[in-house]
Amino acid sequence: MSGLIGKKVGMTSIFDENGKNIPCTVIEAGPCVITQVRTKETDGYEALQLGFDDVKKANKAATGHAKKAGTVAKRKVVEFQGFEGEFKLGDAITVDHFAEGEFVDVSGTSKGKGFQGVVKRHGFAGVGQATHGQHNRLRAPGSIGAASYPARVFKGMRMAGRMGGDKIKVQNLKVLKVVAEKNLLVVKGCVPGHKNAYVIIQK
Known part of the structure; x- marks a missing residue:
């Protein structure tokens, strides 16, 4: 299942061709760097490990791991299995991986509301x-x-x-707009989490 790591920017609304006001969420999706390629020979399964959002100061383990991919340490690292397409270590996956009109699943951590x-x-x-x-x-x-x-x-x-504070996945959200130059993905409806919260987008 292909996907990207993103950051929730906030909610807004847009008008469709019929003049209907549609609530939507803006997500900063990628660019994500492939920090590791899992293979059956070495790891027992196939997956791509993606990293998102640079860390200014990281420990030696994270720095060395990212250096193999020719990048800097990342704050959020997630593995995706069954990734569509051929990619190698160090490649960057951008928001162009998604297209307008398709449906995606977005998972994240809901807002904590205390006792x-x-x-x-x-x-x-x-x-x-x-x-x-x-x-x-x-x-x-x-x-x-x-x-x-x-x-x-x-x-x-x-x-x-x-x-609150639970992991929630919202399924079948329609991609309304892809703004490639700003790495933005606009999906219909709401996604879990507060502003600037990390989310995982899968298709």
């Missing part, structure tokens, strides 16, 4: 109304189990806790 209650985290409605003397139950979780039997809380019970 949240059941209303925000799971969409609970709270307990009852604000009448009959209930002054602090509007956003409460309610009952979480029985008493003497089973005398415990079942695993998987939806409760308050840490929300």
Whole structure:
């Protein structure tokens, strides 16, 4: 599966030929340098290791690894299996690898929202109304189990806790525009992560 490493720039909207306003996300996709070529003879599988976003100060291991490919150490390194096309060590893959109108999958880490209650985290409605003397139950979780039997809380019970910060893949996003001179990819809809967050684009 071919792909690129990118960085989320932000969201905007564009108009199509019918005058409809379409929300879209702008991604800085590449250029990515091939930092290693995995082969069945040496590694037991075939893959291409891509690096994106230069590191100004890196350790000797990362510097030496990137030097073999004739580049500098990269901040984000990802392997792609089943890559389309013939590439060799040190080649740069740009946003031209994608075409307008095709569909891609974008994966990244969602925004972290900290410790949240059941209303925000799971969409609970709270307990009852604000009448009959209930002054602090509007956003409460309610009952979480029985008493003497089973005398415990079942695993998987939806409760308050840490929300966000999960790996999420959004599939079948249409590529609306490819701006090759600025390494920008405009896809329809939203992708996970905050601004400047790393994302992986696959097709």
